[in-house]
Amino acid sequence: MLNQRIKGLYGITPDKDLNIALIENAIKKHKVNILQYRRKTQDEKRKLDEATQLLELCLQYNTLFIVNDDINLCKKVGADGVHLGQNDIDINSARSQLGKKFIIGVSCHNSLKLAIEAQNNGANYIGLGAIFKSSTKPNASYCSLSTIKNIKSNINIPIVGIGGITFKNQKIVLDAGCDSIAMIEGLFGH
Numbered sequence: 001m002l003n004q005r006i007k008g009l010y011g012i013t014p015d016k017d018l019n020i021a022l023i024e025n026a027i028k029k030h031k032v033n034i035l036q037y038r039r040k041t042q043d044e045k046r047k048l049d050e051a052t053q054l055l056e057l058c059l060q061y062n063t064l065f066i067v068n069d070d071i072n073l074c075k076k077v078g079a080d081g082v083h084l085g086q087n088d089i090d091i092n093s094a095r096s097q098l099g100k101k102f103i104i105g106v107s108c109h110n111s112l113k114l115a116i117e118a119q120n121n122g123a124n125y126i127g128l129g130a131i132f133k134s135s136t137k138p139n140a141s142y143c144s145l146s147t148i149k150n151i152k153s154n155i156n157i158p159i160v161g162i163g164g165i166t167f168k169n170q171k172i173v174l175d176a177g178c179d180s181i182a183m184i185e186g187l188f189g190h
Helices: 020-030 043-059 069-075 091-096 112-120 146-151 170-175
Strands: 008-013 034-037 064-068 081-084 105-111 125-128 158-159 180-183
Touching: 008 020, 020 043, 034 043, 034 146, 043 064, 043 069, 064 069, 069 081, 069 091, 069 170, 081 091, 091 105, 105 112, 112 125, 112 146, 125 146, 146 158, 170 180
Parallel strands: 008 034, 008 180, 034 064, 064 081, 081 105, 105 125, 125 158, 158 180
Antiparallel strands: none
């Protein structure tokens, strides 16, 4: 089952020119289980090129490859799945375009209602956060550890915690009920 692969370290690429050596080093050193390509450029050719390079890297290390927000790119490169924010295409539309073999993750911030809705609509995992202050999204809504525990007891799909997580504070996030922890700065910020 796809959901069982959502665990461990979930790396998210920094939104800047691709540094394959840095990303490969992080995947090797920290056994990154899932890598999300998150790029806010409008340059479609560049995104396709970068995503293709990352997919090859992920295949080499048996890492799941997720594309942020972009279903067409996900299909074009043959990624493992897509991650959707609340303002992106809805899960049902994404699923009808992608089919059952693709992983779909959804950001649910700190909302039990959104988490249950995502699960009922067939999401493979949800993202909760920001758990700690994040330099990537300084204005993100806060999600407490007790909120994670509450949501965990009400759903049965994996939870990915995000926001200011580092190797120093990751244990308390996992202990609160997250199956996987997402890192951008904590992993690639050095």
